[in-house]
Amino acid sequence: MTTKKIVLLDGNSLAYRAFFALPLLTNDSGIHTNAVYGFTMMLQNILKEEQPTHVLVAWDAGKTTFRHSTFSEYKGGRQKTPPELSEQFPYLRKLLKAFNIPQYELENFEADDIIGTLSRTASEEAVKTVVISGDKDLTQLATDSTTVCITRKGITDMEIYTPAHIEEKYGIGPLQIIDMKGLMGDASDNIPGVPGVGEKTALKLLKEYGSVEHVYESLDAISGKKLKENLTNNEEQAYMSKRLATIEVNAPITISLQDLSYDGPDEEQLTSLYKELKFTTLLEKMGVEGVESEPVEVIEVETKHKLTAADLSDQMAVHLEMMDDNYLTSELFGLAMTNGERVFYVPLDDLKQDDVLKKWLADPGTKKFTTDAKALFAALAAIDIPVSGIDFDLTLAAYIVNPSLSFDDVSEAAASVGWNGIQKDEKVYGKGAKKAAPAIEEIAQHAGTKAVAVWNLFETVSEKLRQNEQYELYHNLELPLAIILGKMESTGVKTDLATLQTIGTELSSRLEHLETTIYELAGQPFNINSPKQLGVILFEKIGLTPIKKTKTGYSTAADVLEKLAPEHEIIEHILLFRQLGKLKSTYIDGLSKEIHEDGKIHTRFQQALTQTGRLSSINPNLQNIPIRLEEGRKIRAAFVPSEPNWIMFAADYSQIELRVLAHISQDKKLIDAFRADEDVHTKTAMDVFGVTKEEVTSNMRRAAKAVNFGIVYGISDYGLSQSLDIPRKEAAEFIDTYLASFPGVKQYMDTIIVDAKQRGFVSTMMNRRRYLPDITSSNFNLRGFAERTAMNTPIQGTAADIIKKAMIDMDRRLEAEGLQARMLLQVHDELIFEAPEEELEQLKKIVPEVMESALELDVPLKVDSAYGASWYDTK
DNA sequence: ATGTTCACG
DNA sequence: ACGTACGTGAACATT
Numbered sequence: 001m002t003t004k005k006i007v008l009l010d011g012n013s014l015a016y017r018a019f020f021a022l023p024l025l026t027n028d029s030g031i032h033t034n035a036v037y038g039f040t041m042m043l044q045n046i047l048k049e050e051q052p053t054h055v056l057v058a059w060d061a062g063k064t065t066f067r068h069s070t071f072s073e074y075k076g077g078r079q080k081t082p083p084e085l086s087e088q089f090p091y092l093r094k095l096l097k098a099f100n101i102p103q104y105e106l107e108n109f110e111a112d113d114i115i116g117t118l119s120r121t122a123s124e125e126a127v128k129t130v131v132i133s134g135d136k137d138l139t140q141l142a143t144d145s146t147t148v149c150i151t152r153k154g155i156t157d158m159e160i161y162t163p164a165h166i167e168e169k170y171g172i173g174p175l176q177i178i179d180m181k182g183l184m185g186d187a188s189d190n191i192p193g194v195p196g197v198g199e200k201t202a203l204k205l206l207k208e209y210g211s212v213e214h215v216y217e218s219l220d221a222i223s224g225k226k227l228k229e230n231l232t233n234n235e236e237q238a239y240m241s242k243r244l245a246t247i248e249v250n251a252p253i254t255i256s257l258q259d260l261s262y263d264g265p266d267e268e269q270l271t272s273l274y275k276e277l278k279f280t281t282l283l284e285k286m287g288v289e290g291v292e293s294e295p296v297e298v299i300e301v302e303t304k305h306k307l308t309a310a311d312l313s314d315q316m317a318v319h320l321e322m323m324d325d326n327y328l329t330s331e332l333f334g335l336a337m338t339n340g341e342r343v344f345y346v347p348l349d350d351l352k353q354d355d356v357l358k359k360w361l362a363d364p365g366t367k368k369f370t371t372d373a374k375a376l377f378a379a380l381a382a383i384d385i386p387v388s389g390i391d392f393d394l395t396l397a398a399y400i401v402n403p404s405l406s407f408d409d410v411s412e413a414a415a416s417v418g419w420n421g422i423q424k425d426e427k428v429y430g431k432g433a434k435k436a437a438p439a440i441e442e443i444a445q446h447a448g449t450k451a452v453a454v455w456n457l458f459e460t461v462s463e464k465l466r467q468n469e470q471y472e473l474y475h476n477l478e479l480p481l482a483i484i485l486g487k488m489e490s491t492g493v494k495t496d497l498a499t500l501q502t503i504g505t506e507l508s509s510r511l512e513h514l515e516t517t518i519y520e521l522a523g524q525p526f527n528i529n530s531p532k533q534l535g536v537i538l539f540e541k542i543g544l545t546p547i548k549k550t551k552t553g554y555s556t557a558a559d560v561l562e563k564l565a566p567e568h569e570i571i572e573h574i575l576l577f578r579q580l581g582k583l584k585s586t587y588i589d590g591l592s593k594e595i596h597e598d599g600k601i602h603t604r605f606q607q608a609l610t611q612t613g614r615l616s617s618i619n620p621n622l623q624n625i626p627i628r629l630e631e632g633r634k635i636r637a638a639f640v641p642s643e644p645n646w647i648m649f650a651a652d653y654s655q656i657e658l659r660v661l662a663h664i665s666q667d668k669k670l671i672d673a674f675r676a677d678e679d680v681h682t683k684t685a686m687d688v689f690g691v692t693k694e695e696v697t698s699n700m701r702r703a704a705k706a707v708n709f710g711i712v713y714g715i716s717d718y719g720l721s722q723s724l725d726i727p728r729k730e731a732a733e734f735i736d737t738y739l740a741s742f743p744g745v746k747q748y749m750d751t752i753i754v755d756a757k758q759r760g761f762v763s764t765m766m767n768r769r770r771y772l773p774d775i776t777s778s779n780f781n782l783r784g785f786a787e788r789t790a791m792n793t794p795i796q797g798t799a800a801d802i803i804k805k806a807m808i809d810m811d812r813r814l815e816a817e818g819l820q821a822r823m824l825l826q827v828h829d830e831l832i833f834e835a836p837e838e839e840l841e842q843l844k845k846i847v848p849e850v851m852e853s854a855l856e857l858d859v860p861l862k863v864d865s866a867y868g869a870s871w872y873d874t875k
Numbered sequence: 876a877t878g879t880t881c882a883c884g
Numbered sequence: 885a886c887g888t889a890c891g892t893g894a895a896c897a898t899t
Contacts, residue, residue, distance in 0.1 A: 184885080185885095186885090187885060187886085188885095198885060199885070527896095527897080529880095529895090529896060529897070530896085530897055531878090531879060531880075531897080532897075533897095550878080550879070551878075551879095552878070552879085552898090555879085555880095556879085557879075557880065557881085558880080558881075578880080578881080579881090581895095581896095582880085582881060582882065582894095582895080583882090585894090585895055585896080586881085586882070586893095586894060586895060587882080589895095590895075606892095609892085610891065611890095611891075612890080612891060612892095614884085614891060615892095616891085616892050616893070617892085618893065618894090619893095620893085620894080621882085621883080621892080621893045621894065623882095623883060623884075623892075623893085624881090624882045624883035624884085624892075624893065624894085625882080625883075626882060626883080627882095627883075628882085628883085652884095657884090657890095709889085709890090710889065710890095712890075713889050713890040713891090714889070714890065715889070716887095716888055716889055718887070718888055718889075719888060719889025719890095720889075722888085722889075723889070779886085780885080780886045780887080781886065781887060781888075784886090784887085784888065785888075785889095788888080788889070788890070789890075791890090792889090792890045792891085793890085793891095796884095796890065796891065799884095800891095827883075827884065828883085828884040828891085828892090829884065830884085
């Protein structure tokens with residue numbers, strides 16, 4: 001006989017959870033499916049993990065329940081269910097039917113009460129029960145035989161509440177959760193509780209007195225005048241709140257445990273529902289064949305070994321097919337081309353010898369439409385085949401239309417603008433150990449579909465960009481930039497391995513010593529790099545007090561360790577070990593591996609990735625080379641000019657984001673400060689602290705600087721309090737004073753949020769967009785995040801626009817002046833060049849000039865420049 | 876594959 | 885009451 005195990009699910013709560021956790025997916029018949037999909041994932045996980053013998057999904061019935069007769073405003077003020085979710089409930093019912101899972105609802109009662117009643121009867125029969133919900137109220141049902149799982153983040157992450165866990169987390173028993181709600185109320189259900197009592201106070205009272213009743217019996221003993229007053233005045237309300245929060249465990253249900261047995265899904269029903277909903281991944285997992293939504297259309301691709309002028313026209317879609325996504329190192333296969341009539345594929349070896357084709361590629365007068373301009377340009381540059389006249393980049397265009405969609409494959413970029421005819425590279429080449437090149441015909445076919453997609457999408461996507469007034473941004477900024485970035489990537493940065501090795505040797509020996517010291521202090525060897533092992537040593541063996549927890553255990557992050565440093569000598573050594581270990585593994589060892597045969601590092605700039613319009617740098621990342629601490633900064637000495645008697649030259653914008661803020665917000669004081677070329681942090685300190693310039697201390701300036709950062713990031717008192725390590729209240733006061741003295745900024749912050757809510761997106765000065773669907777969310781966190789993003793993105797994004805424009809201007813200027821200087825890197829607000837010494841004086845003049853005039857703002861842009869024998873010396 | 880930590884602007 | 889600063893990429897440990 002198998003032991004019974006019953007799983008009870010709170011249908012409404014989980015459906016809501018799934019709906020808000022996932023983006024609004026729509027299948028091709030226009031039905032939203034995110035809640036159903038999320039629910040399905042949850043269900044599958046639960047069934048797999050728990051292996052129950054009995055399952056039930058309980059639903060809320062109707063609008064009113066017995067609780068409304070106690071308190072008519074129960075669950076009042078709730079937003080009504082979004083229609084996008086409502087329309088999914090019938091599918092959820094169908095889904096459960098297909099799973100053969102019983103569903104139950106009861107007039108006048110909530111799902112909670114059904115679950116409560118069943119879990120009580122199960123408990124009485126000592127049947128193991130698991131309750132699953134997104135609502136923490138249910139934790140009151142936890143007993144030795146009933147476990148309550150509450151969804152945490154996302155859809156599959158659950159927090160498991162046993163009586164022991166509740167005790168550990170809150171210091172009270174499961175049933176006292178009800179008392180807690182009675183005292184603190186519950187905003188989401190509109191349960192009032194006692195004003196001024198939140199979780200902290202409620203728990204303190206309950207730990208001392210045990211229940212709401214005992215709290216009131218002991219009123220006299222309670223300290224705190226205000227608290228006592230609030231309790232006294234709201235006694236009835238507290239009792240009522242407790243009643244409302246109590247789950248009914250004796251609901252008049254008409255089902256019993258026997259009715260809930262679960263024997264697995266009806267596969268046939270399930271597949272047909274999945275097909276209807278287009279849950280292809282789920283279908284594949286079930287091993288159902290032939291369900292790929294549409295079979296990819298087979299196009300006729302002609303493999304050509306030699307082209308004639310007649311094969312080529314003024315406008316063509318071209319796509320360079322290759323094995324890996326790193327076009328700088330990948331094996332290249334060949335070029336697919338089409339002008340809408342025939343589709344060719346030219347294998348690489350033929351391309352290399354085909355002068356007709358090479359001439360066409362180099363001709364700026366023939367237009368090339370492609371999937372990734374930079375890849376085409378840089379990959380062919382590496383084999384000395386110049387390309388010019390690239391006029392359309394599908395990935396870049398799709399990114400400008402909506403940067404929130406991430407494309408790690410052309411098929412996804414194409415799909416985002418409505419073209420589903422491309423297979424994923426992964427499907428053609430396989431992945432991991434199984435990755436291999438298929439037959440040439442298959443490669444040609446795959447490459448051909450990409451060229452065809454580009455050809456067919458060119459017009460519509462361009463039109464879409466024009467409609468959004470983003471064509472300029474795309475065509476005159478991003479597209480030319482792609483080529484410039486391609487040049488920079490191909491050029492690469494000369495990196496001196498010997499310098500890295502010298503630093504590395506010293507680091508190794510220091511790390512060894514630190515390791516010995518740490519083991520001695522700990523009394524045993526352990527893996528210092530393992531947060532888990534480190535946590536055990538610090539907080540269990542040594543007995544330090546944990547300050548912060550992570551999901552998986554004790555936090556050992558630097559800010560935590562710094563606070564612990566006075567407690568034990570070992571901490572400073574660990575911090576140093578971490579710092580040096582990072583330098584050794586990421587920078588010394590990591591960078592050494594990336595030096596190519598030409599002695600250079602060729603990073604790649606991702607141009608269609610960030611949400612704000614910034615670039616990012618990968619393989620390796622050259623945008624995060626250490627600078628803040630001297631030890632790390634030395635790494636920069638390894639980056640040197642690639643030619644004898646050349647120098648490194650660096651130029652960076654001073655306070656570009658705050659200048660952009662001054663311009664966008666039109667705050668008079670901020671504008672004046674920049675026009676007068678004042679130190680903006682000092683100026684901020686003067687205003688926030690109400691002192692004269694002479695009275696500003698370095699601490700005041702530091703605080704002001706943090707406030708300015710906060711403003712740019714979309715401020716929150718909590719964030720500022722963390723960065724300054726001050727109480728939250730103080731941080732809030734700083735912010736208020738700041739906003740009062742810079743009213744234009746305040747106005748901007750308020751307006752941008754309203755604007756974002758209304759339009760659904762925010763934009764930069766050059767019309768780069770970022771959509772913010774969460775800005776209207778009822779979830780406090782999501783909404784808060786979206787609001788801060790709304791404040792930050794126009795600033796960070798406009799700064800990104802500006803430097804991109806500067807790079808284009810700079811490239812032209814270097815060309816026009818006939819200079820040999822080369823642009824090598826962009827690090828968000830700075831540009832790094834190498835140049836012959838003789839060009840230094842010219843660069844000192846030209847570079848700041850070009851950067852400062854990239855875009856005209858109502859405040860001046862300011863650029864500082866420096867040069868030296870290595871990147872380290874450009875300071 | 877995911878989480879934690881830490882490097883940069 | 886909620887749980888946070890904005891934007892990235894890489895290494896390492898752990899699942």
